[in-house]
Amino acid sequence: MAGGGVAALGVKKERAAQYKGRMTWYVGMTCLVACVGGAIFGYDIGISGGVTSMDPFLKEFFPVVYRRKNSGGQNNYCKYDNQGLAAFTSSLYLAGLVSTLGASPVTRNYGRRASIVCGGVSFLIGAALNAAAKNLPMLILGRIMLGVGIGFGNQYNNNMFLGAMMA
Numbered sequence: 259m260a261g262g263g264v265a266a267l268g269v270k271k272e273r274a275a276q277y278k279g280r281m282t283w284y285v286g287m288t289c290l291v292a293c294v295g296g297a298i299f300g301y302d303i304g305i306s307g308g309v310t311s312m313d314p315f316l317k318e319f320f321p322v323v324y325r326r327k328n329s330g331g332q333n334n335y336c337k338y339d340n341q342g343l344a345a346f347t348s349s350l351y352l353a354g355l356v357s358t359l360g361a362s363p364v365t366r367n368y369g370r371r372a373s374i375v376c377g378g379v380s381f382l383i384g385a386a387l388n389a390a391a392k393n394l395p396m397l398i399l400g401r402i403m404l405g406v407g408i409g410f411g412n413q414y415n416n417n418m419f420l421g422a423m424m425a
Contacts, residue, residue, distance in 0.1 A: 298381075299408050302350065306401075310343060319346075319394055342394050349398050353405025354412070361413035373410055381407025 309315050316324035319342075326337040357380075365373040384403030391397040 294411075296412070298411060299354070302404060302408065306347060306350070310338070310347065319391075319397060345398055346394070346401060349401040350405040350408070353402040354409040357406040357409030358413045361410040364410075365413065373413070377407045377410025379407075380404075380410065383407075 313324065313328075316327060320340055323338055323340045323343055329337075361373055361377070364376060380403050384400045384405075384407055387396060387400030387403060389400075391400055
């Protein structure tokens with residue numbers, strides 16, 4: 259702006275003049291915690307990408323992909339072309355999307371603490387199911403529970419981040 263001041267969009271000049279925004283310990287910690295939701299999501303993407311190329315994992319849960327991978331006759335895209343493997347990979351993302359939409363009413367009606375607890379419990383259940391998985395449905399159910407935990411966590415973190423910026 260020509261006058262040297264910047265007002266937030268949608269905020270009247272009087273209110274913007276009263277706002278004495280500053281970086282506080284609370285705002286810094288809130289931003290740090292909000293970043294953890296993205297870090298969990300990125301960590302899971304990296305881990306699942308590495309796990310899906312490991313021979314012991316493929317031999318146990320996707321023997322067809324394991325045989326194709328070790329045959330050496332096809333390119334890499336064709337080796338990993340499997341509906342079960344695609345369901346394993348994408349179930350987390352779909353569950354995260356749907357649960358983010360469902361987490362908003364939980365936060366609104368029961369508060370942030372309930373949202374955090376739901377997300378954390380879901381993520382722990384998903385991790386336990388994936389660690390103890392004996393078959394593909396158990397593995398996919400674990401990924402869905404991880405996705406629900408990530409969806410709740412990201413929805414909560416976004417609300418927390420925006421709330422800290424408005425405070």
